[in-house]
Every structure is written in structure tokens, then in C-alpha cells.
Amino acid sequence: MPKKTTGEKKARTKYNVWQVIFKMTQLAWKHRKSVLYICIALILVTAMQRIFELLVSPMILSTVETKAPLSKLMGTILLFTCGILVTSSVKQYLETIAEHGRLQLTMQMLNNAGKKYVGTSYANVITSDFEDRSRIAFNSVGFSSSYACTIWYDLVSLAWNTLGFIVFGFVLGRFNWLLMGAILILSAAGATIKIKLDYADEGNMKKIRKNFGQAWYLVDTMYDQEMGKDIRIFHMQQWIRDLYQSLLNTMREWYKKRETSWFCLDLIDVAVTFLRNGLGYFVLLTAISRKTITLSEFLLYTAAVGGFTSWVNGIIQGVHSIRRHSIDLGQYFEYLEIKEPFRFEGGLPLPSGAQGYEITLDHVTYRYPDSEKDAVSDISLTLHPYEKVAVVGLNGAGKTTLVNLILGLLDPTNGTLKLNGIDIREFNRKDYYTLFSAVFQSFDALQAPLYATIAPLDNEYDQEKMDKVLSFAGIKDKIDSLPGGLSTYYSSGQFDYEKKFFEDANMNVTKLSGGELQRVMLARALYKDGPILILDEPTAALDPIAENDMYQQYNAFTAQKTSVFISHRLASTRFCDRILFMDNGHIKEEGTHESLLQKHGAYADLFEVQSRYYQKETEEMSDEI
Ligand SMILES: Nc1ncnc2c1ncn2[C@@H]1O[C@H](COP(=O)(O)OP(=O)(O)O)[C@@H](O)[C@H]1O
Numbered sequence: 001m002p003k004k005t006t007g008e009k010k011a012r013t014k015y016n017v018w019q020v021i022f023k024m025t026q027l028a029w030k031h032r033k034s035v036l037y038i039c040i041a042l043i044l045v046t047a048m049q050r051i052f053e054l055l056v057s058p059m060i061l062s063t064v065e066t067k068a069p070l071s072k073l074m075g076t077i078l079l080f081t082c083g084i085l086v087t088s089s090v091k092q093y094l095e096t097i098a099e100h101g102r103l104q105l106t107m108q109m110l111n112n113a114g115k116k117y118v119g120t121s122y123a124n125v126i127t128s129d130f131e132d133r134s135r136i137a138f139n140s141v142g143f144s145s146s147y148a149c150t151i152w153y154d155l156v157s158l159a160w161n162t163l164g165f166i167v168f169g170f171v172l173g174r175f176n177w178l179l180m181g182a183i184l185i186l187s188a189a190g191a192t193i194k195i196k197l198d199y200a201d202e203g204n205m206k207k208i209r210k211n212f213g214q215a216w217y218l219v220d221t222m223y224d225q226e227m228g229k230d231i232r233i234f235h236m237q238q239w240i241r242d243l244y245q246s247l248l249n250t251m252r253e254w255y256k257k258r259e260t261s262w263f264c265l266d267l268i269d270v271a272v273t274f275l276r277n278g279l280g281y282f283v284l285l286t287a288i289s290r291k292t293i294t295l296s297e298f299l300l301y302t303a304a305v306g307g308f309t310s311w312v313n314g315i316i317q318g319v320h321s322i323r324r325h326s327i328d329l330g331q332y333f334e335y336l337e338i339k340e341p342f343r344f345e346g347g348l349p350l351p352s353g354a355q356g357y358e359i360t361l362d363h364v365t366y367r368y369p370d371s372e373k374d375a376v377s378d379i380s381l382t383l384h385p386y387e388k389v390a391v392v393g394l395n396g397a398g399k400t401t402l403v404n405l406i407l408g409l410l411d412p413t414n415g416t417l418k419l420n421g422i423d424i425r426e427f428n429r430k431d432y433y434t435l436f437s438a439v440f441q442s443f444d445a446l447q448a449p450l451y452a453t454i455a456p457l458d459n460e461y462d463q464e465k466m467d468k469v470l471s472f473a474g475i476k477d478k479i480d481s482l483p484g485g486l487s488t489y490y491s492s493g494q495f496d497y498e499k500k501f502f503e504d505a506n507m508n509v510t511k512l513s514g515g516e517l518q519r520v521m522l523a524r525a526l527y528k529d530g531p532i533l534i535l536d537e538p539t540a541a542l543d544p545i546a547e548n549d550m551y552q553q554y555n556a557f558t559a560q561k562t563s564v565f566i567s568h569r570l571a572s573t574r575f576c577d578r579i580l581f582m583d584n585g586h587i588k589e590e591g592t593h594e595s596l597l598q599k600h601g602a603y604a605d606l607f608e609v610q611s612r613y614y615q616k617e618t619e620e621m622s623d624e625i
């Protein structure tokens, strides 16, 4: 049964709201101080604007009541209208420019998350926990409407709501503390109920979003060029259509439920507003009829009742929103701090390699996370300097896992891996990676000019070296035939729009067959020219002639290198110094091809089966010719 992902668990973070706010502030201070300055300016300007708005009518009225001269009346009107005009325009301006800095900061956070992902220990990447956490982190900073952006808005509005609450509470309290208390309680109750219902609604939304996700997957599948073949030949249309329809039906049900809860929400809102305003007006009207307050005071307090309510609502919603968003942002910060099992700082200097490199596996066992069985088990093995080792075995024998261990992409669960006698954990892993050139079993290239794939670190690549490795890899003729040569863009070409994008930009673009792309990968490995070469089934996508060409040249391009060549074709490795036959995570037999055949063991049996098959195939082929 698949393990539950953290996404389904209740969201939690070790950081509390204050720590998250502190971390965000710290980040803004480091990368974009203007975000903070604008927040403070916005708080002050908004508070001023609200105070002008509150006071405008009562002040004008009170000037009239006191029968002040016309000039004073005009002065008051001018002061307040200008005050409102200036503060609201400044506020609008600040809000417009605030967006830019906040977005930049969010992009910075997204960039940090990306850097973590590409830089983290490869062992992290293959765990579902890390995958889940990275997804959550990306979501919390990945969009312009993401929490990383909205938290600034929330903080600012919480601050000005609090300021307004204090000022208005004071004004209202001066008139009648009891009335203020009653309105406070009613507003708080109303806002809390609303939030509770919102929360329930959010639960519904989550389910709907999951449905949306599934529906999008189906739509994606329908538009997937590769899947197009499967869909047609295996008649999958009906299945997709039915599933899509059932998803739509479920969504409809959920939306119905939402409508009911919205209706309840509106009802509660109306009732609370009625009670609160009714109470306010009743007390104020009684006071004015008894002449305990003037008309201007009546206006002031009426505005204060309305305003006070909105401040209380604002505070409660702001706190609620910040608390929720801070959970996601807290998870973002935790994601950045996920421990690195590999050493990426400091470490011993790499051995010079003057005498070549020797890699030793000492009782190495590896078990994938969440797996119940060792993928490789108790392997002891030495790859001698300049030795050409072949690793053969059936699918699932553990060959790729073994090379991932040698490459330092995974660390053994048990046992140690040594480079020239030193545990590889002592080296900086980034340095260790410089030793290797590799062709991986599964591959795809950058959608970029071919030279960027082959020589990614070398903007001005070495033409002579490039020609040599392209010839070695058997891809030179193909590249020479492309109109843009090495500057031609590779496109996996799955989507027409991709092609159009390149063409519109006047770029030469090409697709490559699996075999051609595999040769490009081989050229890349040879161009890097690391002292240790690892090839994981590098001929799987090649035709037999190309495969044979490669074997012929293998010795030439592995001279002065330690190399590991993996294949499931036993006969393909005769040119290696030593063959390791893997089965079920163990090295079952080892030796040269001849010595293994003489042994009449598992290798010999399997070779027998395979050669009979290939023999037959070859005979059939020659019959056809
Ligand atoms: N990421 C992974 N998570 C869990 N199990 C894996 C993973 N990758 C490979 N395995 C398992 O480890 C075993 C060895 O796989 P692998 O090293 O890829 O074999 P080979 O390269 O010889 O075909 C297989 O049983 C495979 O299912």
C-alpha cells in the first residue's frame, strides 16, 4: 500500500506565526528593504485616511453648530477634503508600487526553493517526503497570489485595523463603554462564525481541487501527442470520457453544498449586522433625544459604530489569515532547512589521481526508502585504476543502483565506499562529482542548443575536442547535416507550440531519435572527460551496427580511465577486463567472459539462452536478406 503523503496529513510547522513573520521580515531586509518601508508607509497613510474619513462630517457639523465664521468653515472643509484626497491617492500609489517589490521577493523565495531542489543530496530527491515538502514549498511561493505575497497585505491590513480599532474604540468608549463592549462582542462573534464557515468551505474546496487536478490530468492526457497512439489503438477514449463525466458530477455535488453554506453565511451576517446596528442606533438616538450629545457627536459615534465593526472584523480575519498562511510559509522555511546527508561544504581535497583512481566498495548494502528489500546487498568490490569493468545482469538485478552508489548519488545504507582508500563522505560531494562522466539509463536533453547540452560549462567550447567526441559517439554526421550544426536547438517536439516558439524566434530546431539522443549523451560524457566513465546501458537505444561501432571504439575512448559499462546483453561486454554478473542485488559471479563460461554457472546458462536467441535472430535476418 502506498504510504500516505505529508500533503494529506494535517499541515504543521515547527515555526510559530511570530517566527514566520520574523523570517519574512529578515528576508525582505536582506533582499528588498523597500517592501518593509512601503508596508510602514501604507499603515500610516491608511490610518490617517480613516481618521480623516471618520472626522470629516462631525467636524464640519460642529463648525456649523458653533456658528464659526465662514472662513473657518471653509478652512475645515478644505483641510478634510484635501486630507482625504491626499491620503487616499498616496495610499493608492503605494499599493501599486508595493506589488512589484513583493513579487520580486517572492521570486527570490521561489529561486531559493529551486536552488534547494537542484542542489540537494540526490538521496533526498528520491524520497516521497522530500517530494511532498518541495511541492508544498513551491506552492506557497509559486504564484503572484501565493502566501509569500499576500502575507504582506495581511500584515499591513492587520496593523491598520489594530490602529483603527484603538482610535475608534477610544472614541466610542468615551461615549459609552458598555455600547463599545456590546459591539465588540457582536462583531467578534459574527466574524468568528464567518471564519468557521469559511474553514468548512475550504475543506470542501480542497476536495474539489483534487477533482480538478484529476480532471486536468485527463485533459492533459487527451492532448498528449505520445499518448495519442495508445488512446487510439487501445480504445481509451470511452474510459477517459466516462471518468471525466463522473468527476464533473462529483464537482457539481460539492458546489451545491457550498451554495448552501454560503446562504447560511449571508443569513448570519444579516442577523448580526441588524442586531449590532440596531443596538447602536437605539442608544445613540436615545442620547440625542435626551440631548446628552450634539448632532455632530451623533454623526461621529454613528460612524464610529460602523468603523469599529469593520476594524474588529479586519483584525480577526487578519489574524486568522496570517495564522493559516504562516503554516505554509513555515513549511517553506523548513523545506529550505531540510538536512543534507551529503557533505557540500569543506571536506578533504580529492586525491590527485596521478596513479589513477581506485574505487572500493566495502560490504555495501543499499535499500531504497520505503522499500522492503535491499536493491544491492553486501557488495565488496574494487574498481582498479584504468580497469574496464562490465556489470551485467537481468532487469532489476541492481546494476543502476550499484552505479548510483559509485557515482555518489546515493550513500550506502550499510558499508562504505572509498576513493583511493578514503571514505567518499570525507570529500565535498561536488568535488567528487567532477571525477565522473556518465551516460544514464534514462535521459532527456535540455531544450537548448546542442552544444549547451554537450558542453554546459564551456561557453566557448573546444572545437577540436568537440569534433573528436562527436565522431567517437557516432553523431558527427548527423549534427553536420543540421542547418544550424551544433547551434541547432534540440526540442523533444512533443508540442507544436514548442516548435512554433523556436521557429518564430528564427531558431534552427531539431528532434532526435532515441538512438541519436543517446549518442549526444555519450558525446557529453566524453567531452567532460572525467577520469571515471560510467555507462549505464549506453547502447540500449542504438541499432546493432551502431552498437558494434561503439564496442570497437570502446578501448580508445576509455584509455587512461577507469570505466564501468552496464548491459543486460551478456555478449556485449567481452572487450572489458572483468565482468561482474549481478543477480538479485548480489554479485553472483565475476571474471572474464571466457572464465565465466568455463565455470558453467549462472552466467554461462544465461549466455547460452541469449546467444541461442541472438543466433536465431541473426539467421532469420540473413534468411530474409
Ligand atoms: N527509486 C526507487 N525506489 C524503490 N525501488 C527502486 C528504485 N529504483 C530501483 N528500485 C528497485 O531496486 C531494484 C534494482 O533496480 P535497478 O538498480 O534499477 O536494476 P537494474 O538497473 O539492474 O535493472 C529493483 O527491484 C527496482 O525495482
Ligand SMILES: [Mg+2]
Binding pocket: 399, 400, 401, 441, 536
Ligand atoms: Mg538499470
